[in-house]
Every structure is written in structure tokens, then in C-alpha cells.
Amino acid sequence: MSGSTPAVDANRTRNRIFVALGTLVIVATYLYLILAQPEELAEGGLGTSALIALAGYLIGAGLIAAGAIHRLPTATLSLIPIAIVLNIAVGQLTAVLGLPLYLDSIGTVLVGVLAGPAAGAVTGALTNVIWGLTIGPIALPFAVTAVVIGVLAGYAARWGMFRRFYLAPVAGFVTGIVAALVSAPIAAFIFGGATGAGTGAIVAAFQAWGNSLLASTTLQGLLSDPLDKTITFTIVVIILFALPSRLRGRFPFVRQYNVFGKVAPVAPAEPAAPAAPAAPAEPEAPKA
Amino acid sequence: MTTLYLERASAVHRLNPVTKLVALLAIIAIVFAVPQWWIPLGIVVLVVVPAAVLARVGGRLLRLFLILLLPLLVVLFIVQGFFFPDGTTVLWQWGPARLTVEGLVFSLTIGSRLSALVLGSLVFVLTTHPARLMTALTQAGMSSKIAYVISASLQIIPAFQERARSILLAQQARGLEIAGGPLRRARALLPLIAPLVLGMITDVDERSTAMEARAFGATPRPTSLTVVDDPLSERIGRWLLAAAAAAVIVLVVVGVIA
Numbered sequence: 001m002s003g004s005t006p007a008v009d010a011n012r013t014r015n016r017i018f019v020a021l022g023t024l025v026i027v028a029t030y031l032y033l034i035l036a037q038p039e040e041l042a043e044g045g046l047g048t049s050a051l052i053a054l055a056g057y058l059i060g061a062g063l064i065a066a067g068a069i070h071r072l073p074t075a076t077l078s079l080i081p082i083a084i085v086l087n088i089a090v091g092q093l094t095a096v097l098g099l100p101l102y103l104d105s106i107g108t109v110l111v112g113v114l115a116g117p118a119a120g121a122v123t124g125a126l127t128n129v130i131w132g133l134t135i136g137p138i139a140l141p142f143a144v145t146a147v148v149i150g151v152l153a154g155y156a157a158r159w160g161m162f163r164r165f166y167l168a169p170v171a172g173f174v175t176g177i178v179a180a181l182v183s184a185p186i187a188a189f190i191f192g193g194a195t196g197a198g199t200g201a202i203v204a205a206f207q208a209w210g211n212s213l214l215a216s217t218t219l220q221g222l223l224s225d226p227l228d229k230t231i232t233f234t235i236v237v238i239i240l241f242a243l244p245s246r247l248r249g250r251f252p253f254v255r256q257y258n259v260f261g262k263v264a265p266v267a268p269a270e271p272a273a274p275a276a277p278a279a280p281a282e283p284e285a286p287k288a
Numbered sequence: 289m290t291t292l293y294l295e296r297a298s299a300v301h302r303l304n305p306v307t308k309l310v311a312l313l314a315i316i317a318i319v320f321a322v323p324q325w326w327i328p329l330g331i332v333v334l335v336v337v338p339a340a341v342l343a344r345v346g347g348r349l350l351r352l353f354l355i356l357l358l359p360l361l362v363v364l365f366i367v368q369g370f371f372f373p374d375g376t377t378v379l380w381q382w383g384p385a386r387l388t389v390e391g392l393v394f395s396l397t398i399g400s401r402l403s404a405l406v407l408g409s410l411v412f413v414l415t416t417h418p419a420r421l422m423t424a425l426t427q428a429g430m431s432s433k434i435a436y437v438i439s440a441s442l443q444i445i446p447a448f449q450e451r452a453r454s455i456l457l458a459q460q461a462r463g464l465e466i467a468g469g470p471l472r473r474a475r476a477l478l479p480l481i482a483p484l485v486l487g488m489i490t491d492v493d494e495r496s497t498a499m500e501a502r503a504f505g506a507t508p509r510p511t512s513l514t515v516v517d518d519p520l521s522e523r524i525g526r527w528l529l530a531a532a533a534a535a536v537i538v539l540v541v542v543g544v545i546a
Contacts, residue, residue: 048321048541050398066434069431074505075496077496078495082488082491082492085445085448088445089452090477090481094477103477126434130442132413133292133413133418134445140409190320191364192395192398194360194364194368196360200366203367204371207373211373239482242486243489
């Protein structure tokens with residue numbers, strides 16, 4: 001809002017390039033890994049798959065986070081630490097309660113919905129960095145998954161998936177599928193399918209059935225991630241619907257894209273105006 | 289402290305955090321580039337463990353290894369040793385489980401790389417205070433916004449836990465049950481999260497007003513109160529490490545190391 005100083009504008013092109021480049025690197029990494037991998041394994045080794053999975057995904061996630069963080073106003077920046085702690089706290093609580101889920105992206109989705117895809121991406125990336133500093137560095141290679149979840153949550157909100165209570169779980173399900181696809185090469189090439197006892201057993205079962213390593217981790221991800229993200233998105237939509245609309249309306253992203261459908265009667269006229277055409281599909285540059 | 293950092297007086301602790309980070313990244317790049325399983329293992333034994341002992345964090349590293357890494361390695365050897373899809377040389381078979389040479393080599397490769405990645409990162413985290421790391425990275429050109437988010441998150445964790453505890457007690461006083469089956473426990477999660485998030489979002493406004501009043505993010509390069517010194521030897525060392533990692537990757541890609 002008012003925080004956009006000229007210095008921010010000067011870097012706008014650079015930030016756009018960072019985000020575009022990061023996205024490109026991630027997509028290229030994934031495509032390379034699923035297309036080139038079978039030949040390399042046939043030669044009797046991992047080849048360069050592991051290095052490419054690690055480097056490509058980390059560089060891509062880093063570029064997106066670095067490009068995205070400069071767009072964020074101070075209000076959003078001060079929301080992100082809270083979301084990160086929420087991710088970690090609920091993720092740990094879930095593990096302690098012994099639930100067969102992760103539930104470690106509630107804060108990421110929350111920020112994505114309230115403040116947009118850029119904020120969601122930053123929250124996801126930095127959550128995994130904090131995780132590395134506090135609990136252990138095993139989560140770090142999966143940073144790209146968290147970025148994807150944050151971005152998709154932001155776009156789901158922008159496309160009106162949080163206007164109806166029943167649409168959010170659908171968005172969560174789709175996000176889970178994408179998250180499973182993106183994280184499968186990490187689980188396969190960096191962890192050898194062994195990301196945990198339960199997931200390891202499922203991977204072993206799929207391999208015993210005759211699937212390749214990458215296919216097995218993909219199938220394992222498709223078993224758990226969509227369910228987990230459906231529940232996560234449902235929890236977030238319940239929380240957000242329970243919030244007073246005065247609080248939700250504080251976020252410029254919520255007002256601009258009319259995330260929750262109901263245009264608040266007390267909202268000022270100018271931010272509500274661009275949201276009037278229902279579900280804006282591709283206004284890439286909303287403010288000049 | 290909520291982070292893994294351990295306060296010690298050692299040469300490893302005194303190094304510039306950026307140097308340690310570059311060394312860590314170089315190690316990770318090398319172990320994931322080379323195909324031989326014994327190179328990562330050699331780096332762990334000859335570089336990572338001596339660094340931990342030198343920094344006097346060896347005991348904690350061993351404990352974290354047992355908690356974090358050992359379970360993963362056991363799962364890895366069971367999954368890939370017995371169920372490796374491309375295994376042909378069968379040593380032992382029982383039902384669908386086939387212990388193959390290829391599977392064992394594969395799990396050894398992945399296992400030694402994972403050990404180097406995780407143990408190296410742990411030594412870095414154990415010997416580097418987050419605040420010092422953020423200062424050094426900001427000096428090296430990282431955005432102060434990233435530094436703020438990471439530092440703030442680490443500082444909020446205790447306050448957050450305190451608030452979560454008081455909400456839990458308040459809800460239990462109103463009859464919330466947290467014991468019982470998984471479904472019941474899952475349902476107990478929501479009455480805990482909702483007030484937590486509500487309270488946190490109310491705080492956001494105050495905090496961002498306070499930050500903007502103090503001109504957060506106004507000047508591109510504010511001066512820092514504490515300066516992490518960065519001697520010339522470390523700067524040269526960083527370039528050498530980066531060059532070594534790049535050289536190894538090039539040699540692997542060209543096919544000299546295979």
C-alpha cells in the first residue's frame with residue numbers, strides 16, 4: 001500500500017526476473033528428472049539426478065523467495081513469522097498427537113490466502129529454513145514443496161476458491177497433487193524413498209509391486225499429500241470464516257481480489273472496484 | 289534456546305558464518321556430484337566429525353545423529369536393500385523381499401550422501417548463532433527483510449508456546465478433551481488453533497505499525513550495530529572452496545570421476 005517507496009519500484013523488474021527464473025528452474029528440474037532419470041538408473045547408478053534435484057530445487061525456491069519478499073509490505077512481513085511458527089507448532093503437535101498426517105503448512109496456506117502467492121512462497125521457503133535451524137536440517141531439501149503450496153494457496157484465493165466453504169478443500173486436494181509430484185524426486189533421489197518409517201514402508205510396498213523408485217515415491221506422495229492438504233485447506237477456511245471480517249478486510253490482497261466473496265459494506269470504494277468482475281483470471285499487474 | 293546452537297569458545301564458532309555456509313554448500317555439492325559412496329563417508333569422517341570435535345559439539349552431534357539420522361538410515365537400508373526395483377544379484381530372498389547387491393550399493397550411496405548433508409548442516413547449525421548468521425548474511429548482501437523474518441520467527445517461538453499452553457488450559461477448563469482416539473484428538477486441534485491465530489493476527493497490526501514508525505525497510509542499506517569481521521584469509525578460503533566444488537562437478541560431468 002503506502003509502503004511502496006521508489007527504491008522498491010527500481011528493483012521491480014529484477015524481482016520479476018528472479019521469480020520467473022526461479023519458476024523456470026523448478027519446472028526444468030522436474031521435467032529433466034522425470035524424463036532423463038530412467039536411462040540413468042538403467043546405467044546402474046544415480047548419475048547426476050540427486051545433484052540436479054537438490055541444486056535445481058533449492059536455487060529455484062531461493063530465487064522465488066528472494067524475488068517475492070521485496071514485493072511485500074511491512075504488514076505482511078510481520079504476519080509471516082507468526083505463520084512460520086504456526087506451521088512448526090501445529091506440525092509438531094500433529095506428530096505428538098500421533099496423527100498420520102503432516103499438517104505442517106497451515107500457516108503457509110493462511111498467509112497465501114490473506115496476502116497472496118508471493119507472501120505464501122516466502123512463508124513456505126523460510127519455514128523450512130527455520131525448521132533446519134530449530135529441529136533438524138532434514139526438511140530443508142523439501143523447501144520447494146512449501147513454496148509451491150504457498151503459491152498455489154495464493155492463486156486459489158485469487159481465483160475465488162475461498163468464497164465458498166466447500167471449494168477450499170477442492171483447492172487443497174489439487175495443491176496436494178502438485179505438491180506430491182514436485183516432492184517425489186526429492187524423496188526418491190535425495191532420500192532414497194526413506195523420508196520416514198510409515199512412508200518408507202509404503203514406498204517399499206510399491207517397489208515390491210514392480211514400480212520404479214521415482215514412481216513409488218510419486219504414488220506414496222499421491223496417497224498422503226492430497227488428503228493432508230485437503231485437511232489443511234479445510235482447517236484454514238474454518239479459521240478464516242471464524243475471523244471477524246474487520247480483521248480479514250485489513251489485508252489489501254483480500255480486498256483487491258475479493259477473496260471471501262462478500263464485499264464488506266464498510267470497505268472503501270476504490271479497493272473494492274477492481275474486484276467487481278467475478279474471479280479475475282489473469283490481472284498480472286494489478287497496480288501500475 | 290529453541291535453536292540447536294551451542295555456545296562454545298572454538299575456532300569453528302569464531303569463523304565468519306558465511307565461510308561456514310560456503311563450506312557446507314561446497315561439501316553438499318561435492319557429495320551429491322560424485323558417484324562413489326566412500327567419498328561422502330570420507331568427508332564425514334575426515335572433515336565433518338573433526339570439525340564437530342574441534343568445536344566441542346561432538347556429543348550433541350552424536351545424540352542428534354541417533355535421533356534424526358539413524359532412523360532414516362535404517363528405513364533406507366530396509367526399503368532399498370530389500371525392495372530395490374532394479375536389483376538383479378539376489379543374495380537372499382523371502383517372499384517379495386529380495387536382498388540385492390545393487391540395492392545395498394544404492395542404499396550405501398544415498399546413506400553416505402544423506403549423512404554428509406545432515407551431519408554437515410548440523411555442525412553448521414550447532415556452531416553458528418542465528419543472529420550472527422543473519423548479520424553476516426546481511427553484510428554479504430542479503431535482504432534485511434529475510435533477516436527480519438527469520439530472526440523474528442525464532443524469537444516468537446517461546447511466546448507462541450506460552451500462548452498455546454494458556455489456550456489449551458483455558459479450553460480444557462471449558463471441557464475440551466484432548467485424550468481419546470485419533471479423531472477426537474484431531475477435533476481438539478481446532479479449538480486450539482482458532483484462538484491462537486485470531487490473537488496472532490490482532491498482534492500483527494501493532495507490530496507492523498511499530499516497525500514502520502522505526503523506518504523498517506526505508507533505507508536500502510542501514511548500518512549495523514554489530515559487525516561480524518570477515519578477514520581476507522576467509523574471503524580467499526571461500527573462493528577456493530567454491531572453486532573446488534565447481535571443479536569436482538565439472539570433472540564428474542566431463543567423466544574424469546566416474
